[in-house]
Amino acid sequence: MTDDLLSALNRGDRSTATPAGPGPDDVIVLGGGLAGLFCALKLSPRPVTVLTAAPIGEGASSAWAQGGIAAAVSEGDTAEAHANDTIAVGGGICDEDIVRAMTGEAAERIADLLSYGVPFDKDLEGRLRLSREAAHSQRRVVRVGGDRAGRAIMDAVVATVRNTPSIRVIEGFTGESLIMETGTVSGIVARRNADGRRFSFSARAVVLASGGTGHLYEVTTNPPEACGQGIAMAARAGAVIADAEFVQFHPTAIDIGRDPAPLATEALRGEGSRLINRAGERFMEAAHPLKELAPRDIVARAIHREVAAGRGAFLDTREAVGTAFPERYPTVNGSCREAGIDPVREPIPVRPAAHYHMGGVWTDERGRTSLDGLWAAGEVSSTGAHGANRLASNSLLEAVVFAARIAEDVARVVPAGAAPQWRALPAIDGQADASDTDAATIARLRRTMAEKVGVVRDGAGLRAALSEIAALSAECDGIDCANMIVTARLIAAAAYARLESRGAHCRSDFPHEDTTLARRSRMTLADADAILRDALATQITPAPMLEDAR
Template sequence: MPALVGKDVDDVVILGGGLAGLFCALKLAPRPVTVISNAPIGYGASSAWAQGGLAAAVSENDTAAQHAADTMAAGCGICERKIVEQMTGEAGDRVRDLLSYGVPFDKDLEGRLRLSREAAHSENRVVRVRGDMAGSAIMDALIQSVRNTPSIRVIEGYMGESLMVEGRYVTGVLARRRGGLERMAFPAKAVVLASGGIGHLYAVTTNPGEANGHGLAMAARAGAVIADAEFVQFHPTALNVGKDPAPLATEALRGEGAILVNGAGERFMDDLHPDRELAPRDVVARAIHREITSGRGAYLDCRAAIGARFEEDFPTVYAACKEAEIDPVTQSIPVAPAEHYHMGGVLTDANGRTSLDGLWAAGEVAGTGAHGANRLASNSLLEAVVFAARIAEDIQGLMPTPRATHWAELDQADGLPSQRNTAEQEAITVLRETLSRNVGVERNADGLKQALADIARAEEVCVRDSIKNMMITGRIIAASALKRTESRGGHARSDFPDMDPAWAHRTFTTLAEVDEIAASALGEAESA
């Protein structure tokens, strides 16, 4: 079957139909914008799966400065302070934007936002919807607004494969219909990468299948600088019930007083951190990981803290438990760490500009420096909307006069093979299992080198750009983890268990450097 290629040049093309992409498109209105999504908008977005909510200092007892301090503390010394201060300072305005789009945040009887507390926050500052439904509610409201905005064209069912590049300038996106032959070129004056995270590159993850690292690899292949790729956050409490993706037991449960116990009923966080169950996520994840690997198991006990309120206050988690034949009102919930969020990404500045002209990035694919080595709970949705708005403002300033809405006509051109072959499917399995085993909650040099060698061999059989992109992103994460010879935040090395002051900085890499590191690892493996 033929591919499709656009004749005309759009003002802005946004790759990704999640929170960052849709918020940016709305902020750009009435400028013509094309949003490309590999699933129906919102459906495959990690944003829609977010349970906790959005962090913002909007109460009279809280300040943006306190929120910034908590963010910096969780980031283990490598957050970009100015970025954090801008993000927390603009949080209130972004919450008001979301309210204007119809997001039904929980309110008290006097009409004030109801706020909850999550791990490592010093105040109640997480705005929620029905306890654990913030992500889906936010996305539902934005989708409705996007559908009602005539300047936004949505192309669904197309997966970004590569960026169109002329020198250092990004000139568009090349995408392919999922499961088919058709390829479509979207020339653009500005490209916004909002393609989401890397979760489904891991065998155990809380993320949808669309979170497969394509955008990160596309940018790296085009020559973009990648920042902090070694920092992967594992949510401590995914339901350990054998599902892929793993259902999430929101951190808000621990915020309400739920406790962690092992199979013997012993509370194991007491001696590990002053904040116990509400310690930073990397601390809790490693503690649970060790209980499981020791054979004791790990469980979230919500019986005393939540009990009969569970179904009403946390309907999403309750439904997942019941599907797994667990009654969280009367039983403890088996939990395990699962890949949840990528702190690293395509390096951007405060306005979302990447190292390539014409390319911006927002959301989980971006490396803004806001999260440092460990993201503070519920800062992900906040970062997405803050920098999506900043990108829209930046682009509007570069192209001050919106054109009349006009969409490109399409011609036909040649395509590529349509179906994944068996070898590619096996390569994906190797990638996911390798990252979970060797680039997971705890890493070491031998395991990271083995991961690079295994991914390199798996990549040899890959034909499709989409599958190669997954392999490339896996290599970027493993190579970055091998470079950082210390433990900090979400990056834990068993062979370098301590934080090293010499590593109290961000890291930056390119695909060329990753290729060199991977080639060395493969050479060592073949000569061993």
């Protein structure tokens, strides 16, 4: 990259001061959400460059989180109890060592966020105000302004990043692929969104923090940037992907036809709000002993059944929250009011929506992936903390715990120093930003994933999905579309291969858990392609689930 171009990047796309020292920084973080920014802060004062497609904090699912961050910080609660709740919900495949490490470090990470200026709600005595969400045995969700935790956390972290001289933020760049040299990740190829030009960003260490996969589905609560790009980049480079079949559908997306769908936070059910159908029947009473506070997968399937049967599903907050709704839940209230719904006087129409991916790039307890030189944090990763079904408000906790662990590991094993120079790359014929020509292909992909790889799945539908995904891959013009296809293929193949129902993965043709399959799944892109070929060739029996070789 020429000096003039590097100067233009710094002038036009950088959000913070340029770190001291010659050349580009030796650590690159791809992603401007909580995991990426927290990792950059923890690496300080070591120079770090954050590459992000949207302005930092704006394209991140972290900013959209309403409930808050789970942590055992109250009297009477313990990290052990938090771990036990997490494991109980995780469908029997949580990595228990990972879970206990995560919950054990929660209080320290909350202290970090407080030091960055996050205005967590407190009572009159200065203690953190906590709420309870589904499947938690205690009130342990630290929140801000009722339902504004994600936005408030990101605002404080972004402000801290912008005031940290060692962090350079380059916005408006979409990651496309990893650079590999002799089997090691040595950088990222990214496209400048403003003009489609590509650049090679070399690094001694790359931290993938690019977010989740919600926009692979027709109905999602995630921002558009959450479309599986990071998983595909890692998979194409040969990384192991874990637990790809486990996609969590939030039960109570507000059903008003918006894309993304606004969310009715789980805290509303924690306060006693009830789920009813159009006839006013409280259907969760027959679905689970915990009723509305049952694990998310159970609530999502119950709502799915009501909607599919034409009875509809509604969240009734009138008795539990009543006239205090606008003040206590301003974000949800605003979404409802925009759609002409008054939650004080009428139930809120809801339906399940793709919300969080428990699967992703496999990492160990330090955040290392199976590729040398590559770490992963946040929703793009799969640490084993969530198992088959994430416990509410554990996502932000996992993001900060593993971001901090990655920073510590990188500092320990990667010598500091200037990386090779960044450089411009020649344009790739037919591979410039092809969002217009690929729009129809992506719409078909999202519809296919929603209909056949959604809340309830079966072998025939998954075979049809794999066939459709294979056909769509030939229609992509742009790299963004191709990456989305890759990640969809991994999810569908993993779902086809797991011949049971477990956690968020529900197979109507295999409706029960199989104790012999109580393990995490791991596969490469080559493995997924083999499953796809088998599914399309045999049309009878799926390939067996790949064993976790960890």
